[in-house]
Amino acid sequence: MSNLIILPVVFPFLIGAILVIFYKHTKLQRVLSGIGVLALIAISAYLAHIAFYEGTVTLAAGNWEAPYGIILVLDNLAALMLLITSILSAACLFFAYGTISKEREKFFFYPFYFFLLIGVNGSFLTGDIFNLFVFFEVMLLSSYVLIVNGSSKYQLRESFKYVIINVFASALFVVAIAWLYSVTGTLNMAHLSERIAEAGQTGTLTVIGIMLLIVFATKGALFPLYFWLPKSYFGPPAAIAALFGGLLTKVGIYAIIRTFTLIFYHEPEFTHKGVIVTIAGFTMLLGVLGAVSQFDFKRILSYHIISQVGYMVMGLGIFTPLAVAGAIFYIVHHMFVKTALFLLSGATQKVTGTTDIKQMGGMLKSHPLLAWFFFISAVSLAGIPPLSGFFSKFPIILSGFEEGQYVISAVALLVGLLTLFSMIKIFSYVFWGKNKLTEEQSKISVNKLLLPVAPLVALSVILGFGAEYVFQYSLVIAEQIMEPSNYIDAVLKE
Known part of the structure; x- marks a missing residue:
């Protein structure tokens, strides 16, 4: 059973490699990539089922046990992120069929689409820093x-900043890893947790x-x-x-x-309730402005990507099971809704040309349907009931008031109001009036472009009306990850 954990990493690699071979055959690439993303949904759904009913599952690559070997870990949080990733990747891919030009397609769009998923899924599954x-x-x-596919002048200029900032973040990541290893003598996450606790x-x-x-904040914006x-x-x-907005920043937040x-x-008063909460507050406010x-x-x-990730780290910063559960619920909500909104902007641009x-x-x-x-x-x-935005924000803000974090809770409410204002501005300009x-x-x-968007919009409604069950699931995940012994015991088999 544990061998199945590797599939979200290996399967996109195989599909991507096959697509490279057939890079000149656009129609065949579309068929293979479509089958690939649908298969990923099935794989991810099955892994989520395993994680929920059988608990945390690990895979030691090459039979080198932790903390010495490469370990993949599937718990409820990783399984949830894998499932959402597969759904979003399918929606964005099918939308691309009707919007990506042939010039962009022939420059290895489909292979690198799947290579991207290797990195995303691997980040969720790895048990080694x-x-x-x-x-x-x-x-x-x-x-x-x-991000540079198509090579327009604007893309190349602005993507250069994206590359440079991520190169510096990656360099800092290596320095932090080296320093961490010199202090603890290990890089396995479970082993790190155990040694730092001791x-x-x-x-x-x-x-x-x-x-x-700082590294993850750079990647999470x-x-x-x-x-x-x-x-x-x-x-x-x-x-x-849409794929980047709905998915990539959440990998940083997950980390x-x-x-x-x-x-x-071990020092939540400084790291969580001090640094992380402060960062969350400024992120929300400046992003929405x-x-x-x-x-x-x-x-x-x-x-709005910037402002909304602030809610996610706010829940972590408050650091109670209720707040962390709210943050997890909010990640799920935001990934679906933000992806849908970007795709809808693309459909609007298809009509208007701007x-x-x-x-x-x-x-x-x-x-009217658009x-x-x-x-x-x-x-x-914006967080209007009875949709998912309201029920995911509510436990975060409630926890903030309960824990005496009045300033950031007030900021969160203000950001929700300004988010509504900006969304109504779009609706009034684009869809209302003359x-x-x-x-x-x-x-x-x-x-036809709205077909892949429809499930994402429907999921926002379903998550709202089924908020009680979704929140219970989020609370299970929050309680699991806030008790490190669950992860340590599964990985180190103590």
Whole structure:
């Protein structure tokens, strides 16, 4: 059974390698990639079932047991992230079929799409912090190719910033890993947790933890290291921007949650309730102010990525089971809704030829399904009941007030209000008011493009109405990861 854990890493590699061979055959690549992402959903769903009913499962590569060998670990949190990743990758891929030009397709779009998933899935599964670095680099190298795919002048200029900031973050990651190994003598996460618990989290270890926080904050677009994101995510096509916006920043957030619940959790008054909560507050506020100031569809959504990841780390910073469960619920909600919104911006651009909302108007009459899909996703992002945004934010903010974190809780409420304002601004400019479309634009149908978006919008509604069950699942995950002995016992088999 444990051998199945490797499938989310090996399967995308095999599909990507096959697609490289047939890079000149676009139709065949579409068929193979479509089958591949659907198979990944099935694999991930089965692994989530195993993790929930059979507990944490580990795989020691080459039969080298922990802490010496390469260990893959499947617990409920990793399984959940794998499942969401597979769903999002399928939605973005099928959307790409109708929006990616043939010029972009022939430059290895499909192979690198799957190579990206190797890095993402490996980051969720690895039980070794050095291999977390390795999988991060696989993910980033693939993202560099995808983000410049098409090679427009704007893409190349803004993607350069994305590459440079991630290169510096990766260099800092290596330094932090080397220092951590010199202090503890191990890089296995479970073994690290055990040794730091035995020795105590000294000042040196806390500094290493903050270094890792800086690395992951860069990749997760947290304050003050988010400046690269809005323009970088504006350049690529909607399908790629949606995949990046819904998925890549969450890998950084996942790494923060894993690291600061398993390894560096002994000084929560400083690391969690001090540093992480402060970063979360500034991230939320500055991100949403950036969104409010914009009049471009994709740029508003890009700034909202920044503001919304603040809620996720806020839940971790408060560091109670209720708050962490809320953060996990919020990650699930945000990944679905943000991906849907980026795809809907792409569908809108397909009709209007622009992302400048001032040049749009009246699309509710000509494209009502597109308009209402956007409206549902927008109010969910803003946290309006009974959709998923409300029920995922509520436990985080409630925990903030219960733990005396009044300032950041007030900021979270204000950010929700400003998020609603910016979403209504998009709706009023793009879908309401006087119709600014030409007769030809009004006749352009995007119903086929909305097919892969429909499940994401539906999931936001389902998560809202089924919030009690989703939150119970999130609470199970939160309680599991906040008790490190669960992970340590599974990996080190104590």
